[in-house]
Amino acid sequence: MSAAIAARRTAELSGIECTIILLERNPQLGTKISISGGGKCNVTHQGSPAELLEQGFLRTHERRFLRNALYGFSSSDLLELLHSRGVETEVRPDGKVFPLSGDASSVAKAFEELLKESSVQIFFSCRVRRVEHKDTLFLITTASETFTADVVILATGGVSYTKMGTTGDGLSIARKLGHSIKETSAALAPVFTVKAPPASLSGVALRSASLVASAGGKSVERRGDLLFTHRGFSGPAALSLSRDIAELCHGFGSAFLFADLFPEQSPAELDELLLRHARRHGAQMVRKFLQICPIAPLKDTLSQSPHGTIPTALVPFIIRHALLEIDVTWSGLYKEKRQSLLTVLKRFPLGSVRDVPLDQGEVSAGGVVLGEVNPKTMESRVIPKLFFCGEVLDYAGEIGGYNLQAAFSTGWIAGTNSLKK
Numbered sequence: 164m165s166a167a168i169a170a171r172r173t174a175e176l177s178g179i180e181c182t183i184i185l186l187e188r189n190p191q192l193g194t195k196i197s198i199s200g201g202g203k204c205n206v207t208h209q210g211s212p213a214e215l216l217e218q219g220f221l222r223t224h225e226r227r228f229l230r231n232a233l234y235g236f237s238s239s240d241l242l243e244l245l246h247s248r249g250v251e252t253e254v255r256p257d258g259k260v261f262p263l264s265g266d267a268s269s270v271a272k273a274f275e276e277l278l279k280e281s282s283v284q285i286f287f288s289c290r291v292r293r294v295e296h297k298d299t300l301f302l303i304t305t306a307s308e309t310f311t312a313d314v315v316i317l318a319t320g321g322v323s324y325t326k327m328g329t330t331g332d333g334l335s336i337a338r339k340l341g342h343s344i345k346e347t348s349a350a351l352a353p354v355f356t357v358k359a360p361p362a363s364l365s366g367v368a369l370r371s372a373s374l375v376a377s378a379g380g381k382s383v384e385r386r387g388d389l390l391f392t393h394r395g396f397s398g399p400a401a402l403s404l405s406r407d408i409a410e411l412c413h414g415f416g417s418a419f420l421f422a423d424l425f426p427e428q429s430p431a432e433l434d435e436l437l438l439r440h441a442r443r444h445g446a447q448m449v450r451k452f453l454q455i456c457p458i459a460p461l462k463d464t465l466s467q468s469p470h471g472t473i474p475t476a477l478v479p480f481i482i483r484h485a486l487l488e489i490d491v492t493w494s495g496l497y498k499e500k501r502q503s504l505l506t507v508l509k510r511f512p513l514g515s516v517r518d519v520p521l522d523q524g525e526v527s528a529g530g531v532v533l534g535e536v537n538p539k540t541m542e543s544r545v546i547p548k549l550f551f552c553g554e555v556l557d558y559a560g561e562i563g564g565y566n567l568q569a570a571f572s573t574g575w576i577a578g579t580n581s582l583k584k
């Protein structure tokens with residue numbers, strides 16, 4: 164949608180006459196926009212392009228690739244476009260931007276109106292089956308007809324939430340046109356464990372903990388809120404780390420998960436804090452202490468945390484994993500047991516990963532290999548006049564509006580450059 168609107172604007176500015184056609188396999192446009200952000204659409208993130216690149220795209224090569232697109236069509240450009248269509252927006256304290264109405268479909272509707280004003284011909288329920296490149300023309304075949312075009316922009320999205328129409332058609336089309344495809348995998352997905360967490364923990368959140376996944380001597384880690392679910396884990400830390408976890412599982416068959424409840428302290432620093440506390444509160448039961456113990460406290464203290472306390476429901480499991488007696492006091496906690504408690508607090512075992520379901524990811528990783536696409540124009544380096552944009556490309560952003568922004572930005576750049584000589 165963004166590419167088609169930008170193409171029309173470029174055509175008008177350059178006095179180029181052309182027909183712009185959008186082929187959409189669904190009976191409506193922007194299906195994923197309409198379900199995004201829990202139906203509220205976290206449409207972008209507030210900040211400069213440099214800030215969005217830094218916070219939203221954790222891998223250096225993706226940041227490098229998206230740089231030009233995010234500067235070319237920034238979050239302010241997107242908001243200006245939406246505001247011009249009467250879609251007012253609000254910035255949440257964490258920087259996420261949503262339509263003020265709380266209605267995701269208002270964003271899709273604004274783009275649909277812009278498309279109509281741009282005289283873009285839209286064919287609904289029109290699934291592209293094949294794209295061929297013959298001489299300098301493209302033949303685009305759907306179930307009922309074949310279109311001819313000078314330029315093609317492939318914007319078919321990723322491969323998650325397949326019921327939304329994103330089944331990876333664009334990837335097989337790109338492969339047949341000679342492009343390399345990085346194998347797709349889950350990103351921003353929940354993580355399921357072999358043994359589901361105990362029912363008493365389902366719904367419990369570990370605020371600002373660090374989620375660690377280890378396999379084959381490698382480990383990956385992400386700080387953020389972590390949510391126990393009835394099948395495993397969700398919440399920002401799990402969603403953000405899911406791509407790395409999926410890759411670990413792919414490489415090593417599985418991965419083991421831990422939670423670090425004291426990410427600010429090294430084991431030695433935490434030991435020192437526990438020891439100091441034990442000296443002062445010898446008669447206190449360790450269990451009682453854990454019930455009021457802050458989670459993820461600041462570095463030099465056990466008494467303050469902006470993130471609340473360790474959830475009470477977790478305390479019996481800490482005691483059990485550390486092999487402590489239920490009524491042990493600090494004065495009765497010998498060095499060996501203190502070490503065992505320390506280990507559990509720094510590496511609370513969460514279980515082996517069973518699955519990181521690709522279809523349940525907000526986005527998918529993998530896709531058209533970035534090295535074969537010119538980041539300044541989004542044009543294929545393999546076939547001239549073939550362009551790519553959005554999630555069909557091999558990048559995956561973080562939660563926070565970065566993925567929609569990247570799709571709109573790469574779309575805008577592709578559309579703008581598609582009509583340049």
Ligand SMILES: Cc1cc2nc3c(=O)[nH]c(=O)nc-3n(C[C@H](O)[C@H](O)[C@H](O)COP(=O)(O)OP(=O)(O)OC[C@H]3O[C@@H](n4cnc5c(N)ncnc54)[C@H](O)[C@@H]3O)c2cc1C
Nearest residue numbers: 188199200205290291319320328332553554564566567570
């Ligand atoms: C549940 C959920 C919530 C999300 N929430 C957010 C959020 O709040 N903020 C955010 O930034 N991102 C969010 N995302 C991610 C975001 O929606 C996507 O990254 C973004 O929509 C990608 O845009 P795209 O244009 O590349 O692909 P899509 O939006 O997936 O669009 C691709 C289009 O191509 C069509 N298509 C596919 N194959 C064919 C074919 N063969 N012929 C014709 N048409 C075809 C599809 O029907 C679809 O309409 C969410 C995703 C999900 C699944």
